[in-house]
Amino acid sequence: MTSIMFLQHLANGISLGSLYALIAIGYTMVYGILRLINFAHGDIFMMATYFAFFGVFFGLPWYVAFPITILLTVLLGMSVELTAYRSLRDAPKISIMISAIGASFLLENLAIVIFGGRPKAFPTEEIFTKVIHIGNISIQRLTFIIPVVTAILLIILSYLINKTKTGMAMRAVSKDHETARLMGINIDRTISATFAIGSALAAIGGVMWGLKFPQIQPLMGVMPGLKCFIAAVIGGIGSITGAVIGGFFLGVSEIMLVAFFQSMTGYRDAFAFIILIIVLLFKPTGIMGEKISEKV
Amino acid sequence: MMKRDYYLTSISLVLLVIFLYFADMYMDAYIIRILNLCAIYTILGLSMNLINGFTGLFSLGHAGFMAIGAYTTAILTLSVDAKVQNFFLEPIAAPLANVVWPFFPALLLAGILSALVGFLIGAPALRLKGDYLAIATLGFAEIIRVVFTNTQNITNGALGLKRIPPYTNLWWSFGIAVFTVIFMALLINSSYGRAFKAIREDEIAAESMGINLFKHKVMSFTIGAFFAGVGGGLLGNLLGTIDPAMFRFTLTFNILLIIVLGGMGSITGTVISAFVVTISLEALRFLDQPIDLGLFVIPGIAGMRMVVFSVLLMLVVLFYRHGLMGTNEFSWDKFLKVLRFKRPLLKGGKN
């Protein structure tokens, strides 16, 4: 392995990691606020790629289609919360998780019914996919664009969370629903906003994913969804920084695994789960997570 | 009282045997197959309900245990000849090439291997709180699938296994289903079963009452895995063909639907619901397939059936959380009362 190849793999790993990070943030934010694995998040991400696909398919230029995609995905995420989770807020946890699984399954099968089960080719846009050459390295533009877009989004997100009223409300609600309610915070609206932000990030991740791996199908959200949840757990569920670290860690190590141990390629999808089990065994709170002890 | 119940139960079992005898003789293959599936889903539903419904652990690894069971019985029961035919890409690992076991020991080993894996995965995963367990078990099922796709000389990889001897018949499937029902009833009504329910109700109170959470969770999980493995084995030898793609999350989803609809924490509910769900899964198959009306054909829409079932699952949890039975069970007392007074079934039952 030459150092050039290594750099190329590293660049690929970072861009995959960026995508993982964007999706993982949605999991970690929802978990932080509801203590719930939003099983449907991966499928929301999948739907985003279809929205973008149809936008471009019907002749919209990408700079129109992609923002519309984000909007639609946000609406979808919020309606999933409204229908599948809201009325179960005081229900036993197991019911909420079942509802989440139902929502996920519904989205997948609706996608099969509406869009068909066969993969579709995602429209590739020259400005993103053009291959550029730096010395001996040839790399898609996208490989750079993805981390840059991710970085910008992270800056915006950190502003949202730390400086705006909604962001502060989110942090308060994730600490303690009851206290937050007493302080006059509208819990439902705050939770909705959390889903909106998570879905928007998933939509942007979805569009970039489609450009990078231009084949989309209704079950494409399942694996990335699971992996990104794992990324969030590795980073410490509930922590946004953790989700980003976990996403990059998983993305880079997955690419490196395939690059360095070619015989392991078949096990690529199992890799994340093995890491998950190791993390849970040795540091269940993840890298950035705090220990939350239930009040007794 | 006890005597009467004992007789009534015995009579019902005899009736079941008579029914199976006639079904076996006279019913067509398609119906027999569905009946077999009902019995197998009863076993699978009960095993999942033990873990999720009675012990309150949220495990989503059932497809993985079933895969272990199905592959174990399939590999052990395939004839030498069929093994050669199946493994044309890469021959089967030498020690397995010539083993041909009878069905029962193969099923037993399927259960034991599955239980062993359940124990190994449970030991780390059950130290985790609810949602982590869900993801870890889901992940585990995925790993099993990936491993089975890649171990060409043991499982024949993605090609799967064909010509598995069709040993599963009504006697096996219903026999084991009845055994499972009895086993679960004895377990749930023992001191251990009460400990499981205590864990479901309140973990902190349970451990403060001296219940070793970890030990009992592992116990429940391992027993559940055993029966899931046996169920998987029965399924493989019913279908005759298996491949790793069969054991996707959809399979776990179907079983989850069964226990949620029947009532998490009710044996009776699971049995009823296993039949209802299995039969409707078959009956609604038409949704996915084109319907030929002679003059014209309504095109089937693939996936429609699962849309119906996911909506059903959500409706049940959203509006009818306790399912058909909640945590209530069938009893002859209630049953006779209903017969006599035609009062609505199973109201006011106690756990």
Place this chain on the structure above:
Amino acid sequence: MEMLRTENITMQFGGLTAVKDFNLKLNKGEIVALIGPNGAGKTTAFNMITGVYKPTKGKIYYKGRDITQMAPHSITKLGIARTFQNIRLFKNLSVIDNVLIANHLHVKSNLFEALLRVPKYKNEDRSMMKKSMELLEIVGLIDVKDEKSSSLPYGMQRRLEIARALATKPEVLLLDEPAAGMNPKETEDLTKFIKKIRDDFDLTIFMIEHHMQVVMGISERIYVFDYGITIAHGNPNEIQNNQRVIEAYLGVDDNA
């Protein structure tokens, strides 16, 4: 004889020190109370003793044996039982099942013996049932033994919690606000009842209570917490006349 002793146990949650350097000593047969304003750290002290929380610092000894790092179920098995301030019954299970479950830790039959209902298990089961019925008789819940536990009125739920704790066969019993939500008559009965079970079951009792009537009436010694710190320790008389206690606690609490 010394039953329970803690050495400087401290519990921190993030930046908050809920209990600081608590030194407790319980002698056999005593009834000792722990009082203090809301949020003073009383329940947290219970949680450390029963293993639900692991202390940030300090040691806990039960009959001279270090139990600081033990799991809650092992601690219960050794002989420390508790009730919960916010009632944690097994809600969907019947009253009798709640008590039966607390017998499980003493079951010697293994899983297979239980499944096969071998005579050894049947005997155990029968004696479990008998003992549980006796306990329900004692706490006056025998008539509702088949009711769902969450359907009981509040006072009965509290008594069921005590019956359940007794079923684990403890030597030390920790009661977290047993009189909370009870009317004066019930409170008076409870006071007698606590004394009675102490004598009948040979218990050592450590209880958290806000009702001064109960506390002053039956405890031999009292510890007082304020913001996690032990501000006083002594017999009821001393505590009632302790200036710091009056300032920190009695002035604040309207139950006094």
